[in-house]
Amino acid sequence: MAEITEVSKQKSVSLSDRQKDIIQKFAALGSLFVLISVFSFTSSAFFTIDNGMTVALQVTSIALLGIGATCVIITGGIDLSVGSVLALSGVVAALAVKDYGTPVWLGMIIGILTGSLCGWINGFVVTRLRLPPFIATLGMMLIARGVALQITGARAVSGLGESFGELGNGSFLRVVNIGDDGFPTVVFPGIPYPVILMVVIAVAVSFMLNRSVLGRHIYAVGSNPDAARLSGVNVSRIVSFTYVLSGTLAGLTGCVLMSRLVTAQPNEGVMYELDAIASAVIGGTSLIGGVGTISGTAIGAFVIGILRNGLNMNGVSAFTQQIIIGLVILVTVWIDQLRNRR
Amino acid sequence: MESRPVEPRESVLGVATTSTSGLPDSNAGFLLRLDNISKEFPGVRALSNVHFDLRRGEVHAVCGENGAGKSTLMKIISGVYQPSGGTIVYKGEERRFSSTRESEAAGIAIIHQELNLVPHLSVAENIYLAREPRRGFLVDRKKLRADAKRCLDRLGVDISPDAPVRGLSVAQCQMVEIAKALSLDAEVLIMDEPTSSLTEQETRLLFKVIRDLKASGVGIVYISHRLDEMAEIVDRVTVLRDGRYIATDDFGATSIDAIVSKMVGRSLEEKFPDRTSVPSDEIILSAEGLSRAGVFRDVSFTLRRGEILGFAGLMGAGRTEVARAIFGADPLDAGTVTLHGQALSITSPRDAISAGIAYLSEDRKAQGLAIKMPVDVNMTLANMEAVSNGFGLIDFGKHARIAKEYIDLLNIRTPSIKQPVRLLSGGNQQKIIIGKWLFRKSKVLFFDEPTRGIDVGAKLAIYRIMDELATEGIGVVLISSELPEILGMTDRVAVFHQGRITGVLETKKTDQEEIMRYASGYGRRNEERHG
Numbered sequence: 001m002a003e004i005t006e007v008s009k010q011k012s013v014s015l016s017d018r019q020k021d022i023i024q025k026f027a028a029l030g031s032l033f034v035l036i037s038v039f040s041f042t043s044s045a046f047f048t049i050d051n052g053m054t055v056a057l058q059v060t061s062i063a064l065l066g067i068g069a070t071c072v073i074i075t076g077g078i079d080l081s082v083g084s085v086l087a088l089s090g091v092v093a094a095l096a097v098k099d100y101g102t103p104v105w106l107g108m109i110i111g112i113l114t115g116s117l118c119g120w121i122n123g124f125v126v127t128r129l130r131l132p133p134f135i136a137t138l139g140m141m142l143i144a145r146g147v148a149l150q151i152t153g154a155r156a157v158s159g160l161g162e163s164f165g166e167l168g169n170g171s172f173l174r175v176v177n178i179g180d181d182g183f184p185t186v187v188f189p190g191i192p193y194p195v196i197l198m199v200v201i202a203v204a205v206s207f208m209l210n211r212s213v214l215g216r217h218i219y220a221v222g223s224n225p226d227a228a229r230l231s232g233v234n235v236s237r238i239v240s241f242t243y244v245l246s247g248t249l250a251g252l253t254g255c256v257l258m259s260r261l262v263t264a265q266p267n268e269g270v271m272y273e274l275d276a277i278a279s280a281v282i283g284g285t286s287l288i289g290g291v292g293t294i295s296g297t298a299i300g301a302f303v304i305g306i307l308r309n310g311l312n313m314n315g316v317s318a319f320t321q322q323i324i325i326g327l328v329i330l331v332t333v334w335i336d337q338l339r340n341r342r
Numbered sequence: 343m344e345s346r347p348v349e350p351r352e353s354v355l356g357v358a359t360t361s362t363s364g365l366p367d368s369n370a371g372f373l374l375r376l377d378n379i380s381k382e383f384p385g386v387r388a389l390s391n392v393h394f395d396l397r398r399g400e401v402h403a404v405c406g407e408n409g410a411g412k413s414t415l416m417k418i419i420s421g422v423y424q425p426s427g428g429t430i431v432y433k434g435e436e437r438r439f440s441s442t443r444e445s446e447a448a449g450i451a452i453i454h455q456e457l458n459l460v461p462h463l464s465v466a467e468n469i470y471l472a473r474e475p476r477r478g479f480l481v482d483r484k485k486l487r488a489d490a491k492r493c494l495d496r497l498g499v500d501i502s503p504d505a506p507v508r509g510l511s512v513a514q515c516q517m518v519e520i521a522k523a524l525s526l527d528a529e530v531l532i533m534d535e536p537t538s539s540l541t542e543q544e545t546r547l548l549f550k551v552i553r554d555l556k557a558s559g560v561g562i563v564y565i566s567h568r569l570d571e572m573a574e575i576v577d578r579v580t581v582l583r584d585g586r587y588i589a590t591d592d593f594g595a596t597s598i599d600a601i602v603s604k605m606v607g608r609s610l611e612e613k614f615p616d617r618t619s620v621p622s623d624e625i626i627l628s629a630e631g632l633s634r635a636g637v638f639r640d641v642s643f644t645l646r647r648g649e650i651l652g653f654a655g656l657m658g659a660g661r662t663e664v665a666r667a668i669f670g671a672d673p674l675d676a677g678t679v680t681l682h683g684q685a686l687s688i689t690s691p692r693d694a695i696s697a698g699i700a701y702l703s704e705d706r707k708a709q710g711l712a713i714k715m716p717v718d719v720n721m722t723l724a725n726m727e728a729v730s731n732g733f734g735l736i737d738f739g740k741h742a743r744i745a746k747e748y749i750d751l752l753n754i755r756t757p758s759i760k761q762p763v764r765l766l767s768g769g770n771q772q773k774i775i776i777g778k779w780l781f782r783k784s785k786v787l788f789f790d791e792p793t794r795g796i797d798v799g800a801k802l803a804i805y806r807i808m809d810e811l812a813t814e815g816i817g818v819v820l821i822s823s824e825l826p827e828i829l830g831m832t833d834r835v836a837v838f839h840q841g842r843i844t845g846v847l848e849t850k851k852t853d854q855e856e857i858m859r860y861a862s863g864y865g866r867r868n869e870e871r872h873g
Contacts, residue, residue, distance in 0.1 A: 213726040213734045220723055223712035230671060230709055231724040231778070232695040290714050 027335060028283060028299045035303065039310030046313055053171075053189050057260075059305035060194040061086075061269075064253045065276035066283075066297040067205050068246030073280055074209075074222045075239050076289030077133035079246045081122060081140035083272035086254030087265070088148040089115040093255050094157040094264030097164060104163045108255045115251020116244055118144055123240030137243075141273070148266040157264040167193055168260030194256045201249070206294035218242060222289030278325070279304055282332045303328065372431070373398050373561045374419070374450075374530055379428035381414055388414045391428070392587045394580055396530060396561040401552060401575050403564045403593070405605055406582035407797035412565050415582070416532050419563070420452045421445040433529075451523035452532040455795070457515045461508035466490030468507055469522045493521040497551050511657070513544035520551060531555065532563040537571060538795055541657040541823055542858065549575050567797060569598045570826060581605055606799050613798070614830035615805050619812035621649035621833050626817040627699075627786050629668065632677030637663045638841035641677070645786065645817045650808060652828040652849065653821040655838030655861045661821045662704060664838075665788040669701035670694040681785065695724060698785035702775050702792060704821070710775045711763050718745035718759040720774050725782045748777035752807065769800025776807060786817035793827065805831055825854045839863040 040047035065082045072079045093111025096102045102110065118140055125136040174190030209215035217238045220228040229235045253272075258264040281287065282303055283296025304325060311321045375395040381388045389411045396402050404412050417423045419430070421439030430437050432448060439445040442452070459468050466487050467474070475485040490503040499517045507515060516536060523531050533552075537545045552562060552575050564576060572579070572593065579596065581588040581604040588604050624647040632641040638660035645651050653661040667674045670688040679686045681697055688694045694701075703709035711720050722729050722741060729741045745759040752773040756766055763771055772792055779787055789808065793801045808831065812818045822828050828835050832849045837860035845860040 211735050211738075213730045213736060216719065216723070216726060216736065219715065220712050220719070223714050224708075226709045227712050228723070230669075230691050230701065230703060232692040233723070234692060290712070 028296065028303070028332070031332075032299055032303055032306065035306050035310060039306065039313065043310070043313040046310060050189060051309070051313075053192060053195070055302075055305050055309045056195045056198075057192050058309060059301050060192075060198040061253050061257055061272065062275045062279050062304055063198050063298055063301035064201065064249050064256075065246075065272055066279035066301050067202060067294055068242075068249040069273075069276040070280040070283070070285050070292045070294060070297045071205065071209070071218060071242040072133070072246050073277070073285050073287060074218055074289060074292045075242050076222045076225065077126065077239065077242065078137065078277070078287070079119075079122065079243060080134065080137040080273050081118060081144055082246060082250040082253075082276055083269040083274075084141045084144035084148065085115050085118045085247055085250040086257065086269040086272065087267065088118065088144040088254070089251035090254035090258035090268060091148050091152050091157055091264040091266050094160055094164070094258055095151065097160055098157060104161075104166070107164075108167065108259075111255045112248060112251035115254065116248040118250070119244040119247020120240065122247065123243035126243065127236035127239050145266075152264070152266045154266060156266070158262070160262055160264070162262075165259055165262035168256050168258070168262075172196055194260070197252070197256065201252075202294050202298055205245075209294060214238070214241070219290060222291075224290075275304060278329050281336075282329060284336055286336075300332075303332075371397050373433060375431040376415075376419070377429050377431075379415065379418060379430070380426045381411075381418060381423060382426045387585060389418075389425075389585045392582065392585075393590070394587075395590075396563060398529075398559045398561055399556050400577040401556060401562045401564050403566065403572055403576040403579040404582065405566075405569070405579055405601055407605055407799060410582040410605070411585040412582060413534070414585075416452060416534065416563065416565065419445070419530075420450055420532060446526055446528075449527055449529040450532070451526050451528035451530070453516065453519045453523060453534065453536065455535040455538065457512070457519055459507045459515055459518060461506070463507060464503065465494070465501055465505050465507060465510070465518050465521075466503035468518055469493060469503075469525050471522075473525075489525065490521070493525045494518075496524060496554075497521055498554070499547070499551070511544075512539045513541070513548070513657075516540070516548065517551070520555075528560065530561050530563065532565075534565045535567065535795060536564070537566060537568055539657070542825070543656060545571065567795065568824070569601060573598075583607055602798055605797075613802070613826070615802060615809055617650075617809055617812075617831075617833075619648045619650070619809055622647045626682060626815075628680045629664075630678045630680070632664060632667065632679070633675050634663065634667055634673065635675050637672075638667075638838075641841075641843055643836050643843060643846060645819060647815050647817070648812055649833040650812050650818045650820055650831055652832035652835035653819060653838060654823075654825065654828050654835050654857050657823060659838035659861065660841040661838050662790055663841075665701055665790060665819065665821060668694070669699055669788065671701065695782060695784075698783065699788075700724075700779035700782065700784035700786065701788045702772075702779065702790055704791035704794060706768070706771050706775065707764075711771060713764040714762055716760045716762055717749070717754070717756050717766070717774060718742060720763050721745045721748055721777050721781060724778050728781070744781060748781060751780075752777050753803065767797070767800065768794075769796045769803065772796060772800075772804055773807070776804075780811075784816065786819070787811065788819045788821065790821045791823065792820070793822075793824075825857055828857065829854065837861050 036047070045051060065086070068082065069079055089111040092114045093107045096107035096110045097104055122137050122140050125131050125139070126133050171190030171192045173188065175187040176184045177187055178184050209218060217228065217233050220231070220233055221235050221238045225235055254269065257268055279300035280292060280297045282300030283293065283298070285292030285296065307325055307328065308321060311324065372395045377393055379392045379394070380390050392411065392415060394404070394415065404415065406412050414423065418425050421441050421444050424438065424440065437448065439448065460471065463471070469490045470486055475482040475489065487503050494501055494503060497517055497520060501510070501514055501517060507518065510518065536548060540548060555562060566572065576593045578590060579593050579601060580590040581601060583605060625644050626647050627645040628643070630642050633639040641660070641664050643651065653665070655661050663672065666672045668679055668688070670690045670693050679688065681699065686697050688697065707713055712723065718741060722744060726736070729744060730736045742759060748754070749756065749759065754770050754773045754777070756770060763774060766774070792804055796804065808818050808820065820828065820832055829849060834846055835849050835852065835857065836843050836846045837857055838844070839861055840863065844863060847856065847860070
């Protein structure tokens with residue numbers, strides 16, 4: 001990564017903004033490839049289809065939250081509540097299924113809508129009560145976590161039945177051969193449903209940001225809220241929308257995570273908001289607002305996911321992992337600053 | 343240019359003439375002298391072989407269109423940039439400043455167009471920011487206050503050292519900046535567009551301060567687009583064009599026309615275009631009894647088809663506020679607005695925009711443009727419905743076509759429709775905003791200080807556009823602090839004083855003095871004298 005940094009630094013002096021953007025993208029993508037090749041070299045189990053799917057699965061939660069975070073951050077806001085909101089959504093879905101006997105799909109929809117509601121409240125507090133986004137979502141972070149613990153009595157909700165685990169554990173195109181001895185051998189592990197969900201949502205939100213009027217307004221609000229308002233953009237509605245989107249995706253992430261464990265944990269997702277923000281920032285989203293892409297955030301999510309997975313496989317302790325990821329965040333943002341300076 | 347007796351040794355400002363190696367101003371009295379200065383940026387030659395010199399106690403203006411290299415030259419003097427070639431001699435010694443810190447220590451202070459004050463600190467704290475007098479670990483507040491007061495008193499301005507800066511007017515902030523420069527014992531003071539946001543009255547005060555500074559031996563580099571007001575204070579003028587040195591003249595020995603033609607490289611016949619639009623009796627917009635508590639009250643006016651209506655008055659008289667309230671950007675307590683005979687009820691800019699009213703803010707960068715976004719995005723921002731389908735998806739082909747159409751129509755100079763607008767000149771930025779509202783098919787446009795910080799050539803283009811709009815039946819309101827602009831462009835002028843319209847005058851039958859009388863609230867008395 002250091003080499004790439006050097007190159008981009010030297011060249012950026014004489015390059016146009018557009019070229020610099022491309023180099024930045026390649027720098028992030030390049031560092032991803034460097035990570036993959038290093039880990040492939042140090043651990044033979046790393047570069048396999050199985051592990052690839054594992055990483056993809058691990059990345060889904062960061063990426064889904066990161067997509068929401070990106071939209072919020074583009075408008076110049078921040079959402080600290082997603083970790084708690086995903087826990088609340090997950091336990092609400094689980095309780096709906098267990099205590100009220102709703103079908104799994106309906107329970108999950110209720111869970112996701114719980115996330116949307118939390119996002120809507122965030123948006124309301126930010127746009128109508130005019131509290132700073134940091135404070136508004138900090139409050140929601142505590143409230144949602146508290147409600148999740150309260151309604152579950154701080155206990156995990158288990159015994160949800162196999163169908164509850166389908167969303168998180170099932171996969172598409174799984175090929176299994178039943179051998180002569182009767183034991184199944186997995187030919188292709190299939191693409192996990194959460195990964196498909198992540199790809200579809202990433203493409204959809206990216207399309208929304210780049211191609212739709214709504215996306216254009218999101219960028220405009222982040223770039224200059226006053227100019228956007230004076231151009232007739234309904235700034236409050238746009239800002240609220242991004243919080244609802246972030247909350248909804250948090251709700252979805254909660255359902256996916258709880259489904260994977262087939263248990264709803266009110267303590268799930270602590271500090272996930274920071275991974276989400278980090279993935280957006282590593283991907284080039286500016287906390288000042290107005291700048292950011294879903295492709296960048298996806299790359300950022302994979303950088304974090306692959307770092308964790310690869311370091312795990314190489315037996316690096318969880319504490320050291322934190323240090324390394326912290327440094328990666330600092331270095332990538334520093335590169336971004338270099339690009340934007342001058 | 344015989345200026346007043348200069349006291350170079352012992353000045354009221356306590357300017358120490360640090361005799362530099364026994365060469366006290368031996369360089370023919372030059373305080374600062376730049377020779378053959380060049381500056382290259384990758385791919386751009388910003389300055390080539392530029393000369394500039396400054397004497398003690400003189401005001402030396404630097405003129406040139408946007409992009410002529412004025413700012414680059416100032417940044418070289420103040421150490422922000424290093425020159426690629428050439429020499430800088432300051433007080434008889436060849437110097438290169440590697441930072442503003444170094445140039446400040448040597449006595450060169452710069453007052454930027456965008457003032458650099460910390461809003462929530464007091465005036466005194468701003469003046470001595472990062473240089474606070476200390477007693478041990480603590481700030482010596484008493485001394486801080488006393489020193490700041492002394493600096494302000496020297497300027498003869500009535501600003502409390504304890505006042506928080508966020509409550510000050512732009513003019514007062516500027517005085518604080520000057521006081522800060524004095525506290526640095528500055529011998530060279532660079533002023534970048536100091537009057538661009540001042541009213542006539544405030545400009546007077548600034549000029550008085552400048553004259554005092556001159557008398558005490560400070561050399562002042564003065565950058566401004568307002569050539570008309572230079573006659574009062576400027577001794578010499580240097581013209582730059584496209585990064586090249588054109589000429590240095592004694593101001594008294596040249597004329598504004600000569601300076602302008604040197605700036606643009608061709609002779610400019612006139613500052614204002616001939617008006618082609620003819621006012622009719624048809625009323626486009628009328629406002630009746632508009633009031634907003636504490637800001638303006640009982641404001642009524644009409645705008646006729648084909649006319650340009652001026653809003654004149656001192657800063658803070660309520661001109662901008664009335665326009666913003668009609669546009670729905672600020673609330674309106676009372677009054678009615680009628681557009682083409684239909685009474686409007688406007689509670690947000692969106693209402694006003696869909697009714698066909700547009701407001702072009704005086705602060706282009708803060709309120710008019712999404713500055714980091716490209717030309718095409720800004721051009722279509724107010725009318726996305728027209729470039730998208732029923733599903734809210736943007737039709738990029740149409741989007742690009744529209745952007746190109748308005749770039750051609752308004753003759754906007756940009757390398758591409760994807761250029762971020764922050765990289766364009768002020769004139770082109772203003773044209774993009776105009777394009778945005780034309781594409782929205784606006785029926786009435788409020789231009790708030792549309793030519794502020796825009797160079798001479800581009801100003802004329804903006805005026806032409808305004809005239810054409812009026813000809814096409816679009817209502818044009820021009821809010822301006824520059825009286826020549828009001829007199830040169832409008833058909834009638836509504837003069838504001840303390841939140842009220844004190845008179846609506848026929849532009850052809852009035853003059854600067856009469857407008858100023860109404861603007862200062864003495865208009866009525868004048869009427870009585872005449873009647």
